Amino acid sequence: MAERPEDLNLPNAVITRIIKEALPDGVNISKEARSAISRAASVFVLYATSCANNFAMKGKRKTLNATDVLSAMEEMEFQRFVTPLKEALEAYRREQKGKKEASEQKKKDKDKKTDSEEQDKSRDEDNDEDEERLEEEEQNEEEEVDN
Amino acid sequence: MSGKMADVVVGKDKCGEQRLVSLPLSRIRVIMKSSPEVSSINQEALVLTAKATELFVQYLATYSYRHGSGKEKKVLTYSDLANTAEESETF
Numbered sequence: 284m285a286e287r288p289e290d291l292n293l294p295n296a297v298i299t300r301i302i303k304e305a306l307p308d309g310v311n312i313s314k315e316a317r318s319a320i321s322r323a324a325s326v327f328v329l330y331a332t333s334c335a336n337n338f339a340m341k342g343k344r345k346t347l348n349a350t351d352v353l354s355a356m357e358e359m360e361f362q363r364f365v366t367p368l369k370e371a372l373e374a375y376r377r378e379q380k381g382k383k384e385a386s387e388q389k390k391k392d393k394d395k396k397t398d399s400e401e402q403d404k405s406r407d408e409d410n411d412e413d414e415e416r417l418e419e420e421e422q423n424e425e426e427e428v429d430n
Numbered sequence: 431m432s433g434k435m436a437d438v439v440v441g442k443d444k445c446g447e448q449r450l451v452s453l454p455l456s457r458i459r460v461i462m463k464s465s466p467e468v469s470s471i472n473q474e475a476l477v478l479t480a481k482a483t484e485l486f487v488q489y490l491a492t493y494s495y496r497h498g499s500g501k502e503k504k505v506l507t508y509s510d511l512a513n514t515a516e517e518s519e520t521f
Contacts, residue, residue: 291461297452298487305488306495315508320490323511325461327486331479332462340467347462349474356482364485371481372474375450 291325298324331355451480458483490514 298321302312312320332347334355339347349372356364458480462471494514 291464293453293457293461293483297454301452301484301487302491305491310495312491313508316494316511319508319511320487323490324483324487328458328461328479328483329465331482332465332468335475335479336465336468345469346472347468347470347475348472349478352475352478352482361482361486363489364482367485368478368481371450372478375474375477378450 291329292321293324295321331359334358451477451484453480453484455480 295317299312299317302317302320303310306312331352332355335347335351338351338354338358339345342351353365353368356362356368455476459471459476462468462476462479490511494511498509498511498513
């Protein structure tokens with residue numbers, strides 16, 4: 284491997300914070316312990332990736348996806364992680380959806396501003412058309428009931 | 431590219447709401463890509479791996495602490511971890 288181990292390390296500050304939040308208040312970590320955990324974490328990523336990749340290849344895919352990672356966790360006997368990971372995935376998807384809608388909304392607003400009156404006019408027309416369609420559908424339903 | 435996404439997921443929200451993942455996605459991605467067989471990684475997979483690594487760190491820390499002798503001294507030491515590695519099959 285061309286990369287040296289140092290480059291594949293995770294930032295100390297973040298690792299330390301995760302450890303501190305996990306341990307009871309007032310507990311400290313020796314430098315060596317933190318370093319060991321950090322390296323273990325890097326190894327964990329590598330192992331999880333390799334494992335997930337096997338699942339991807341089994342599915343004849345070249346891109347690792349969320350399911351592959353979850354399967355890897357089970358394979359590595361970290362089933363305890365599966366539920367919290369699924370929750371995190373849900374939260375992430377909701378966040379992404381929200382962002383997408385937010386940026387689409389922004390885009391709409393931007394278009395409205397640049398096109399000004401013409402856009403407003405056509406939008407009103409669209410609304411009227413929708414209402415007409417709805418009314419028609421309701422009428423159709425009534426006819427069927429009568430029959 | 432990755433930097434921006436990392437910021438977003440690392441939780442530099444304007445609202446300052448609860449973060450999803452603390453570890454930098456860009457770094458996680460680098461580690462993942464160092465594996466030669468891996469061609470590409472879906473963003474969700476990246477996020478999950480980062481989250482899993484966090485869980486791993488938490489679990490390793492608490493497990494070693496509880497099973498080690500450091501808890502009287504209120505310090506997690508290297509020997510605690512060495513013990514865990516030796517005795518626990520999972521680790």
